Amino acid sequence: xxxxxxxxxxxxxxxxxxxxxxxxxxxxxxxxxxxxxxxxxxxxxxxxxxxxxxxxxxxxxxxxxxxxxxxxxxxxxxxxxxxxxxxxxxxxxxxxxxxxxxxxxxxxxxxxxxxxxxxxxxxxxxxxxxxxxxxxxxxxxxxxxxxxxxxxxxxxxxxxxxxxxxxxxxxxxxxxxxxxxxxxxxxxxxxxxxxxxxxxxxxxxxxxxxxxxxxxxxxxxxxxxxxxxxxxxxxxxxxxxxxxxxxxxxxxxxxxxxxxxxxxxxxxxxxxxxxxxxxxxxxxxxxxxxxxxxxxxxxxxxxxxxxxxxxxxxxxxxxxxxxxxxxxxxxxxxxxxxxxxxxx
Amino acid sequence: xxxxxxxxxxxxxxxxxxxxxxxxxxxxxxxxxxxxxxxxxxxxxxxxxxxxxxxxxxxxxxxxxxxxxxxxxxxxxxxxxxxxxxxxxxxxxxxxxxxxxxxxxxxxxxxxxxxxxxxxxxxxxxxxxxxxxxxxxxxxxxxxxxxxxxxxxxxxxxxxxxxxxxxxxxxxxxxxxxxxxxxxxxxxxxxxxxxxxxxxxxxxxxxxxxxxxxxxxxxxxxxxxxxxxxxxxxxxxxxxxxxxxxxxxxxxxxxxxxxxxxxxxxxxxxxxxxxxxxxxxxxxxxxxxxxxxxxxxxxxxxxxxxxxxxxxxxxxxxxxxxxxxxxxxxxxxxxxxxxxxxxx
Numbered sequence: 001x002x003x004x005x006x007x008x009x010x011x012x013x014x015x016x017x018x019x020x021x022x023x024x025x026x027x028x029x030x031x032x033x034x035x036x037x038x039x040x041x042x043x044x045x046x047x048x049x050x051x052x053x054x055x056x057x058x059x060x061x062x063x064x065x066x067x068x069x070x071x072x073x074x075x076x077x078x079x080x081x082x083x084x085x086x087x088x089x090x091x092x093x094x095x096x097x098x099x100x101x102x103x104x105x106x107x108x109x110x111x112x113x114x115x116x117x118x119x120x121x122x123x124x125x126x127x128x129x130x131x132x133x134x135x136x137x138x139x140x141x142x143x144x145x146x147x148x149x150x151x152x153x154x155x156x157x158x159x160x161x162x163x164x165x166x167x168x169x170x171x172x173x174x175x176x177x178x179x180x181x182x183x184x185x186x187x188x189x190x191x192x193x194x195x196x197x198x199x200x201x202x203x204x205x206x207x208x209x210x211x212x213x214x215x216x217x218x219x220x221x222x223x224x225x226x227x228x229x230x231x232x233x234x235x236x237x238x239x240x241x242x243x244x245x246x247x248x249x250x251x252x253x254x255x256x257x258x259x260x261x262x263x264x265x266x267x268x269x270x271x272x273x274x275x276x277x278x279x280x281x282x283x284x285x286x287x288x289x290x291x292x293x294x295x296x297x298x299x300x301x302x303x304x305x306x307x308x309x310x311x312x313x314x315x316x317x318x319x320x321x322x323x324x325x326x327x328x329x330x331x332x333x334x335x336x337x338x339x340x341x342x343x344x
Numbered sequence: 345x346x347x348x349x350x351x352x353x354x355x356x357x358x359x360x361x362x363x364x365x366x367x368x369x370x371x372x373x374x375x376x377x378x379x380x381x382x383x384x385x386x387x388x389x390x391x392x393x394x395x396x397x398x399x400x401x402x403x404x405x406x407x408x409x410x411x412x413x414x415x416x417x418x419x420x421x422x423x424x425x426x427x428x429x430x431x432x433x434x435x436x437x438x439x440x441x442x443x444x445x446x447x448x449x450x451x452x453x454x455x456x457x458x459x460x461x462x463x464x465x466x467x468x469x470x471x472x473x474x475x476x477x478x479x480x481x482x483x484x485x486x487x488x489x490x491x492x493x494x495x496x497x498x499x500x501x502x503x504x505x506x507x508x509x510x511x512x513x514x515x516x517x518x519x520x521x522x523x524x525x526x527x528x529x530x531x532x533x534x535x536x537x538x539x540x541x542x543x544x545x546x547x548x549x550x551x552x553x554x555x556x557x558x559x560x561x562x563x564x565x566x567x568x569x570x571x572x573x574x575x576x577x578x579x580x581x582x583x584x585x586x587x588x589x590x591x592x593x594x595x596x597x598x599x600x601x602x603x604x605x606x607x608x609x610x611x612x613x614x615x616x617x618x619x620x621x622x623x624x625x626x627x628x629x630x631x632x633x634x635x636x637x638x639x640x641x642x643x644x645x646x647x648x649x650x651x652x653x654x655x656x657x658x659x660x661x662x663x664x665x666x667x668x669x670x671x672x673x674x675x676x677x678x679x680x681x682x683x684x685x686x687x688x
Contacts, residue, residue, distance in 0.1 A: 061617070063583070223612075226609065230612070245612060245615045245616045247616065248612055251609055251613065257610060257613075258609070259603050259608075260607070260608055260609065262608045263601050263602075263607075264603075264604055264607065264608060264611055265570065265592075265598075265602070266601060268567075268570055268595075269595065269601075270624075271624040272590075272592055272624040273624070274624065275407070275624040275626065275629060276623070277622070278615055278622045279615070279619070279622075279623075280615040280616040280617070280618065280619040281619050282619065285619060
């Protein structure tokens with residue numbers, strides 16, 4: 001048993017004002033608890049870092065309740081079962097769940113799923129075969145509904161969600177146009193992921209370059225950034241365009257909301273005259289589609305029709321810095337923390 | 345034949361800047377043409393006045409092309425067939441179509457439907473059993489999708505569309521809350537149309553009074569006005585609320601769009617965190633539902649579960665003034681011009 005060992009965890013020390021800083025987090029070390037009846041001890045192998053975490057650090061009203069001050073930061077994890085008193089799980093099992101920013105966790109198994117290490121690398125359960133992949137799948141197919149020959153635009157196109165959105169759009173016969181930060185990411189999006197085009201939002205004349213990459217306008221805009229990218233997209237939206245609203249990462253660190261050039265009446269007028277659909281969603285709204293998602297995306301990954309890239313940070317202690325970087329677009333691919341190597 | 349008679353028509357003389365004035369219209373008188381092979385001569389009995397007409401007077405991009413300067417103003421009509429060389433129609437038939445602001449029209453029958461005078465007063469073909477009724481039906485049922493016990497809010501609640509929205513919401517088991525201009529309209533909406541509540545948007549504290557009329561928040565907001573009413577609705581929208589965007593009458597006369605208190609980022613954040621759906625539509629997008637609409641709404645009107653009120657203006661020459669009043673909310677019920685009495 002591990003009772004003489006210690007577990008490390010990162011708690012929310014204070015709520016950020018604007019961009020998070022290292023001072024908003026605190027690393028704690030404490031003894032590992034003993035699993036009680038029905039419980040298991042898990043060792044965290046992989047921790048997923050995702051933009052939604054910025055929302056959990058704030059106490060502004062949202063769809064989920066915030067992390068409390070002094071509480072362990074939330075996060076999706078892939079873990080190894082070290083000891084189990086839980087009937088569904090055995091020592092050595094690999095499980096995916098939401099055990100947070102810590103090296104060990106006790107769990108009664110609720111909310112955990114077994115991961116089959118034979119199907120794909122286990123870290124994929126936090127990316128293409130996990131929450132980000134399913135977010136892309138349901139947002140694009142349930143709300144975006146791309147038709148053959150339509151144009152789908154997605155920002156953060158090299159990231160965990162955007163990369164899957166564009167590749168599924170291509171599978172469905174649509175034209176996929178990505179937006180990403182910098183020439184390396186854009187090259188990757190076109191050459192490795194097979195998008196039809198990719199626009200660097202850091203270069204000048206975003207609107208003009210996006211327009212020339214979308215000669216027939218935009219039918220689906222998968223919104224996960226907001227801000228300047230939305231402003232470039234807005235005039236290009238075609239009649240009957242669908243806008244799944246998945247995230248607004250450009251606003252997450254904002255301390256005040258700037259009016260920007262597009263006013264509410266402009267948007268409402270465009271919704272009316274172009275018959276646009278804007279619809280917000282979170283992945284759990286479509287939990288009923290989980291089986292379809294696993295079936296389809298597993299097959300597409302197996303056929304190499306969906307590719308993915310991971311950006312791996314070593315060690316729990318580097319997690320705060322990695323999240324801060326994610327919110328600045330510094331990651332390149334699905335951002336993961338390797339918390340520990342698997343013992344197998 | 346009527347060839348020695350004259351027809352009167354109202355053409356667009358100039359494009360309005362802001363609210364239309366009488367100078368934007370011109371009444372013309374010219375000889376009635378002779379119907380050629382396959383054509384009919386129609387006498388206009390009823391002309392419908394509707395908010396969308398303001399859009400046709402402008403050349404700003406929209407879903408329909410504008411009326412040209414010097415062209416007859418567009419509009420839905422109920423007419424009597426005076427002479428017919430068209431196979432589908434006979435002298436004496438009553439037809440509904442879009443023959444515009446004129447006392448007589450030649451037509452080859454395209455776009456015309458026969459009206460059964462035995463089913464309802466023929467003017468209903470321009471209101472509850474016509475385009476406004478169908479707009480309410482498809483917008484509420486295809487986009488709003490009210491569930492039993494949900495709260496549906498609609499502005500212009502005594503008007504042609506809003507009155508039907510609220511009554512169908514009640515039929516579907518939802519709570520209907522209207523917004524209307526002045527105590528007389530509000531009394532009518534509650535006492536005659538059977539809404540659960542109605543708020544006078546001309547009285548102070550609109551937001552507070554709307555909030556107390558919607559103690560469980562708003563699940564469907566049928567948008568046809570925009571502006572201050574939307575601002576009062578916005579904070580009350582529940583998670584998963586649906587907003588069919590049908591019209592924005594408060595903005596139609598605007599020469600510039602004011603930023604207002606709700607900024608685009610506020611709206612996008614609410615769409616995301618509350619998973620709202622905003623969807624613009626026009627009635628012709630749902631033409632496939634026409635048969636269902638006629639079946640359902642005819643039955644509901646027959647059962648007195650849907651009631652309606654007409655606001656009748658006499659004489660084509662009074663049409664411009666009536667449209668100007670409509671855009672100021674001066675009508676009370678479906679606004680119609682009685683152009684001529686039926687000869688039958």
